Amino acid sequence: MNQTYYTVLTQKGIALLDNATSLGVPIKITQIAVGDGNGNITTPDATQTELVHEVRRAAIDKLFVDNENPCQIIAEQVIPETDGGWFIHEIGLFDDKDNLIAVGNYPATYKPNIIEDSSRTQMIRMVIIVDNTEAIELKNDSTEVFAARQYIEPRADATQTAATQKYVNDTITAKITAHEKSTNHPNATTSAKGFVQLNSAINSKLETQAATPRAVKKVYDKAVKRAGDTMTGQLTLSSKGLKINNDNNDSMTLMTSGDRYSHVFYDAKTNRSARKLDYDSTENIWQFKNVNDVTINDKSVLKAGDYGIGSTEGAPLSNANDILLTGFYGADIVNRSGLPDLGFDNNHYSTLAVYGSGSIYGHVEQFFAPTLKGPRILSRSVFNLTDKKKWIESVTEANVDRFVPPVGVPLPWPKSKPPVGYLECNGANIDAEKYPKLAYAYWDGKLPDLRNWDNSRNKDRPDGKDITFMYIVKAE
Known part of the structure; x- marks a missing residue:
């Protein structure tokens, strides 16, 4: 920059002005500070966040837009005679x-103070140039009007200009009036x-x-992208x-509606x-709604008539022994047979699930669940x-007693230590609070x-060989 004395916006100032322009919330410029630059005239740097050596900071007396250049903001401050004793650089x-x-x-x-003769x-x-003066709030708290005051403005030739505020305003007004009379250009409208x-x-x-x-x-940059453009960010x-x-x-x-996310189809014909x-x-x-057939990899997995698809009762379970088509089938207590060969007659609800090829000439697996029994x-x-x-019945919590011996029945175990949940039948006392069922089975508490x-008792078999199993009972 060829100009010797000048003002620059800082990086922070540029960012705040851009943000103010985007959001429509103007920034508030409130203070002017002066410094002595540690005895030297400084070179303004946009990266500065403070003066080299600040000697005074006070509120702005006047902040306004330059009448001749609407892109210039002018800030003025009066330093009273009581402050001074330092150079302004x-x-x-x-x-x-x-x-x-x-x-x-x-x-x-040099700014002297009141105790000095001069x-x-x-x-x-201070003058700054901005793109949008609306981004700065042109308000200050000073109520004093200085009709005539001495001021110094930095200029390229480093000269000092003295004038009153009234003189400056009158001169600008006179020039604008003369220009308007010579050209008679009105303000533009729509x-x-x-x-x-x-x-x-x-x-x-x-x-x-x-x-x-x-x-x-x-x-x-903020507008909705055109057709064919790539949309980034979260939808x-x-x-x-x-x-x-x-x-x-x-x-x-x-x-979306509440906690539900939905795919809604609109049929133009209906x-x-x-x-x-x-x-x-x-x-x-996930829930299918108003769907007659559900396929996975082009293969139907649920279709109308299956239990829960298109019918509240499911497909009729006329005879579970003869059903081979894949699907879910149900039987109610009205004229529906179950599995008579296993003791399930038509007085019981039941459900049959069939998985496999879905063909009467194919292979399937059948899972039958009677409910009321x-x-x-x-x-x-x-x-x-x-x-x-x-038919093979699976072990569940409800029928486990049919497959596992009750508590207290001794079982042979071919190891030297009982498994978890079992005790060795070795004549030991039973903790009735810990194993109430076991204590109930053995009235003497042992x-x-x-x-x-042998179990370290030196009572091997007569042929000298160790016994290879122990007896255990379930501990409950």
Whole structure:
């Protein structure tokens, strides 16, 4: 920069002004500071966050837009005669949060104080150029009006200019009036040509100012992408959802409602909408709605007529022994047979699940669950309806007693230590509080002594060989 004395916006100031322009919330410039630069005239640096050596900071007396240049903001401050005793080599502009907005150097000027013979009042003026003056709040708390005051303004030739505020304002007004009379250009409106002020704001509602290229670029960067563009970032669904239209006027809408996420299909021919697939986040389940057939890898897994698909009762379970088609089948107590060969007659509800090829000539697995006779599960494999394996009942908590000996029955165990949950039948006392069922089985409170192996008792068999198993009982 060829100019000797000048002012620059700091990096912090530029960022705050851009943010103020985008959000429409102007920043508040409240203070001017002066410094002696440690005895040297400084070089303004945009990276500065403070003056080199600040000697005084006080509120701005006046902050206004330059009448001749609407892109210039002028800040003024009067240093009273009571302050001084130092040189002014640098100046800075601060906002209400003590952020350094602009910084400049200053012609070497000594400011005496009142105790010196040459004390005087000093007026400091600082000029900054901005793209959008609306981004700065032009308010200050000073109520004093200085009709005439001495001020020093940094200029390229380092000269000092003295004038009153009234003289400056009168001169500017006279020039503007003369220019208006010579050209007679009116202000532009939405229906007439004329002068127009530029504005870089993207949220302004003014109709008397024109957008700058910078404002147009900001709008473009924030605008919805065009067809074919790549959309980045997170997509948020509203209650109205995201609608996907088909060429035949059908549509699919992805929408949310409370804790539910739904796929809603619109049929243009019937002019009706219906939910097809829901996700309930509270229950953590997916639910098919109004669907007649569900396929996975082009293979039907649920279809209309299956239990829970298109029917509240499910397909009739006429005779579980003859059903081979895949699906879910149910039987109620009205004219529905169960498995008579296993003791399940038509007085009991039952459910049959069939998995496999789904063909009467194929192989399937059948799972049968009668309900009113207790939670029991039976299964078998069937091939071509002719090769039917026997029904095998699975062990559940409800029927485990049918397969596991009751507590207290001794069982042989071919190891030297009993498994977890069992005790050795060695004649030991029974802890009745810990094993109430076992204590109930043995009235004398002792385990039977059924040791038929040495177990360190020196009672081997007559042939000298150790016994290879022990007796154990379930500990409950």
